[in-house]
């Protein structure tokens with residue numbers, strides 16, 4: 001006889017608590033799940049998928065109480081959550097300022113994608129592990145989302161971690177993504193809950209702040225998220241960013257990579273006053289470690305007393321490709337703003 005379900009569940013929790021990944025069935029598609037509060041686990045998700053970009057991930061929890069520790073819910077958001085969760089709907093909401101979710105998981109944004117999946121095995125895992133899980137679809141980058149165990153193995157190959165087997169996904173389409181962070185709700189990705197159903201439900205409620213007026217309307221933003229480059233918001237530091245720098249100039253925070261510094265320092269004040277080579281994405285020269293530290297380090301550099309940020313060259317392999325993509329976008333962003 002094979003291991004019992006509770007043995008497998010406990011094994012999955014051990015794996016997750018070590019910063020490693022498991023494959024979790026949901027009613028939409030299988031997810032490649034890691035501890036959403038652990039930067040290393042999230043970096044491993046990107047590495048395993050072979051994603052060339054840091055697309056923000058959906059955070060999964062099993063209760064609305066836990067969801068509210070992670071995101072700020074308006075009255076409308078609460079009504080929608082009560083009605084559609086658990087289920088194939090992801091809500092984009094403002095991030096709780098004190099949330100422990102990895103900045104890499106939300107790609108540095110101040111919003112967060114959240115959902116409560118309905119699959120009993122996803123529910124059991126989330127309840128037993130009792131921490132939020134970041135989980136994109138369990139396929140290699142550019143493959144289609146797997147809806148059964150053989151497809152997970154086919155797509156992830158030898159990188160496939162422990163799979164919690166949950167049969168064929170009943171919805172078989174990714175969750176619908178509904179953005180509630182703008183003045184009116186809009187769909188960013190069509191999916192398992194139809195726009196009609198959402199429209200019907202949301203249309204019942206007047207806009208918030210006690211104003212009378214027309215009910216909420218729903219807009220479909222077509223394929224806006226097919227490419228993260230099209231994401232309207234993506235995190236970029238306020239300070240100018242200089243790439244491929246060998247060292248920092250006066251007033252610059254220097255973000256090193258590799259042997260030049262011996263410790264990781266994300267405290268801006270100490271860095272400026274005490275340490276000549278203050279920040280290091282990865283003293284070991286490991287791109288996966290650098291990914292895990294990227295957004296935290298950028299935030300730390302993007303503070304007084306620094307006036308600008310200089311970043312060392314990052315090797316262009318593995319997650320280095322995604323790091324460079326993000327750094328180039330951030331640097332280009334600043335140039336555009338200056339030009340305006």
Ligand code: TXA
Nearest residue numbers: 028030031056057109111112113135136137174175225
């Ligand atoms: O059904 C699903 O949603 C599956 C299962 C595993 O839950 N997950 C899934 O995740 O499809 P993924 O990573 O393949 O898709 C996540 C989508 C991406 O298009 C991403 O850009 C968007 O969610 N997203 C995540 N955070 C966001 C944010 N803060 N603002 C806008 N879009 C966000």
Ligand code: MG
Nearest residue numbers: 136137138145
């Ligand atoms: Mg996907």
